[in-house]
Amino acid sequence: MKLRLTTKRLVLAVFLILGLLVIRPVTFLIYTYIKDPKASKSLRSAVVNDASQLNRTKVDTVVKAHKEINRAITQISDLIKEANASGKKISIAGAQHSMGGHTIYPGGILLDMNSFNYMLLDSTADVLNVGSGALWNQIIPYLDQYGKSVAVMQSNNSFSVGGSISVNCHGWQPNSPPIASTVISLRLINAKGEVLSCSRTENKELFSLVLGGYGLFGVILDVKLRVTDNKIYKAEQFVVKSADYVREFEQWMEKNPTTGLAFGRININPDHFMEEAILSTYVVTDGPVQKLHQKNTFAAIRRTVFRGSANSEYGKNLRWKLEKSSVSLVDGKTFTRNELLNEGVEVFQNTNQNYTDILHEYFIPKAAVPEFIKALQSTIPKYRVDLLNITVRNVMTDKDSYLNYAHQEVFGFVMLFNQKRSKEAEADMQALTRKLITISISLNGAYYLPYRLHATKEQLLKAYPQASAFFELKRKYDPTEAFSNSFYKVYAN
């Protein structure tokens, strides 16, 4: 009797121990599975587009990058290996504000990097370690907490780090080369699915190809980016003759070397078309730096005045008058650097379903700027296009990127057009773009590559004599052409 009781207890104890041994790990694993953020959500057979609204394309799959570093690495490496095996192409997307299908390959896999956006600041070294999907509108508020700001970026905050580096963007930072100059190093997942560190000393050639490389050499995983101090800037604006713009700009910079941001805007209203410009400058000044807050100064009024100039000569004349008279209102006002940089493209974006905003940019050596302005004055009115805006930015020589658009100090002319979404309007825009590229090339300048693919291949090779070698190196580093997009498809073959 006693023996039976002991055996029963023994069996029970064994079951209990076994139960504990099994139940604990099983519960733990179930809990871990539930808590674990699921890997990429893949969207099959999606229709995608970019900021042009003219690139609706069916792709095989959209894969969203994982948020966590190690999981993202495994996910992207596996994706590349699978693509190599199946022959499918991978295009890489940040915020998709490029306009020529640079993030899209028909029938391909679109890798969306947006959720890969971690940030870690080393404030003693002024270096931001950042996931390539992070947008400036996430980075600026993060840096603001530490009194820091982005060193070089576009004039708006809507773009991703990966996209900005892959086009080698530039902005209102005078006396500065494009963003490539602020990249200390980056990690790239190459065509074999391997993670490589690239910098000016490690994988040097690949580093220069990836800066301004349009996603053709691999996936930029994360970046060490040089940052700068967030300071107070005092605004001063001047109305100048457009023909004197470079002289006025240089005189200002000589007298005010602490100018942190500066740009020009040329009038596009038909009365005295392109004869005047407003030079806007922001000089470092003393005072306590306030924390960033959502301010959006008069955004609704500024938008209404701006959009009112679309398809309207009256609206264009009115806008220029208002912009000129607001010069005295802005003069002397102070802003933090982060406030000035933290504005999204949506403030002025076209929301009319029948139209879209199309950008062009031309990089002109400074000695040729007056001649370029003259050529624009006589050329643009001959075409059926609706020009809404021209800004002018100073860009210094770029010594870092392979597919370089600033071989010397240049002034970038950014033009914004309101374009009807029709075949005829697209043909008119193509004709104008080709003409303006020809003029730029004749002045030893170049055009910017992230916009519509209107340039002929011959024009691309003239504006970027290094393009053939760039495409050959692409095939050296990515022999199966796993990474591709519409830009590569049009110009590489």
Ligand SMILES: Cc1cc2nc3c(=O)[nH]c(=O)nc-3n(C[C@H](O)[C@H](O)[C@H](O)COP(=O)(O)OP(=O)(O)OC[C@H]3O[C@@H](n4cnc5c(N)ncnc54)[C@H](O)[C@@H]3O)c2cc1C
């Ligand atoms: C309204 C507007 C204003 C603009 N203003 C400026 C300006 O002031 N200055 C300026 O220089 N440019 C300007 N641009 C152009 C802009 O800089 C580019 O379109 C830039 O690519 C936008 O970043 P994105 O994140 O949208 O890039 P995307 O369009 O998503 O990608 C651009 C390219 O980068 C590649 N890419 C993206 N992420 C990665 C990654 N992680 N790894 C590898 N490749 C990647 C893509 O494949 C693609 O080829 C403007 C564009 C618009 C629409």
